[in-house]
Amino acid sequence: MRFMLRNLTNLAQFSVRRSARNMSTLPDVHHLPQLHSTLEQAKRFAAYRAVDENLDYLNHRVIGVGSGSTVIYVAERLGQYLLDPKYAVHASQFVCIPTGFQSKGLILTNGLRLGTIEQHPSLDIVFDGADEVDVNLQLIKGGGGCLFQEKLVSTSAAKFVVVADYRKRSPKYLGTNWVKGVPIEVVPTSYIRVLSDLKTKLKCKNAVLRQGAPAKAGPVVTDNCNFIIDADFGEIEHPEILHRDIKMLVGVVETGLFIDNASKAYFGNPDGSVDLRV
Numbered sequence: 079m080r081f082m083l084r085n086l087t088n089l090a091q092f093s094v095r096r097s098a099r100n101m102s103t104l105p106d107v108h109h110l111p112q113l114h115s116t117l118e119q120a121k122r123f124a125a126y127r128a129v130d131e132n133l134d135y136l137n138h139r140v141i142g143v144g145s146g147s148t149v150i151y152v153a154e155r156l157g158q159y160l161l162d163p164k165y166a167v168h169a170s171q172f173v174c175i176p177t178g179f180q181s182k183g184l185i186l187t188n189g190l191r192l193g194t195i196e197q198h199p200s201l202d203i204v205f206d207g208a209d210e211v212d213v214n215l216q217l218i219k220g221g222g223g224c225l226f227q228e229k230l231v232s233t234s235a236a237k238f239v240v241v242a243d244y245r246k247r248s249p250k251y252l253g254t255n256w257v258k259g260v261p262i263e264v265v266p267t268s269y270i271r272v273l274s275d276l277k278t279k280l281k282c283k284n285a286v287l288r289q290g291a292p293a294k295a296g297p298v299v300t301d302n303c304n305f306i307i308d309a310d311f312g313e314i315e316h317p318e319i320l321h322r323d324i325k326m327l328v329g330v331v332e333t334g335l336f337i338d339n340a341s342k343a344y345f346g347n348p349d350g351s352v353d354l355r356v
């Protein structure tokens with residue numbers, strides 16, 4: 079009798095432990111303390127939803143973490159997976175690949191494991207922000223100056239999920255909402271030549287070398303020690319052709335037009351809803 083009772087107790091303890099392991103404690107985004115603005119809330123709604131719907135925690139191991147203010151919440155959510163009894167065993171095997179200095183910090187501060195694109199040239203998935211997303215999922219990126227590395231990482235991933243707030247959803251063409259121009263990363267010594275070629279050969283309306291002021295006197299210098307030019311082409315009907323033409327200019331390292339790269343885009347709204355573009 080005593081033997082039977084002990085077995086029953088052991089069995090009960092085992093089931094409690096097992097169900098605790100299977101129980102998710104991931105915070106519900108709608109129950110978290112509010113952020114300081116509805117815009118920030120919108121970014122967090124999009125990021126959490128994008129991670130929850132696209133992260134295949136059983137199979138994904140190499141995860142790209144992009145740059146910008148929305149991706150902050152992606153890294154935060156990934157960090158929550160690491161602390162959750164249901165996901166921890168698998169999440170502890172994630173290796174996160176940054177797209178620049180900022181995302182390296184996000185990965186580390188959220189307790190995630192940092193890897194390099196050289197160690198992991200093929201990624202399972204990448205989450206990154208965008209400056210504008212058109213109806214065909216073509217993107218403008220590089221507003222935050224991490225252009226080349228973002229393209230390297232996103233084009234090395236099997237799946238690229240965009241996380242953004244409602245302002246980034248273009249009604250039709252790129253260049254409608256984002257009017258600062260297409261970011262173009264260039265080799266520093268070539269910037270005068272590229273500025274001139276953009277105007278004379280590609281007929282852009284305006285092109286300027288991005289300045290670091292007020293934080294820095296002089297131009298913005300990227301993580302790859304390059305400069306950025308912002309080139310205004312107005313509304314862009316054929317971004318794939320424009321990308322190719324800009325890329326042909328001597329001195330251009332990469333353009334901020336991300337063509338046929340994204341799989342889907344999540345746009346957070348202030349009311350907590352999230353729109354999906356696929």
Ligand SMILES: O=C(CO)[C@H](O)[C@H](O)COP(=O)(O)O
Pocket residue numbers: 144145146147148149206207208209218219220221222223224225228242
């Ligand atoms: O391309 C980028 C950085 O170069 C960013 O992803 C883009 O600027 C979006 O940033 P945010 O999430 O802050 O709106």
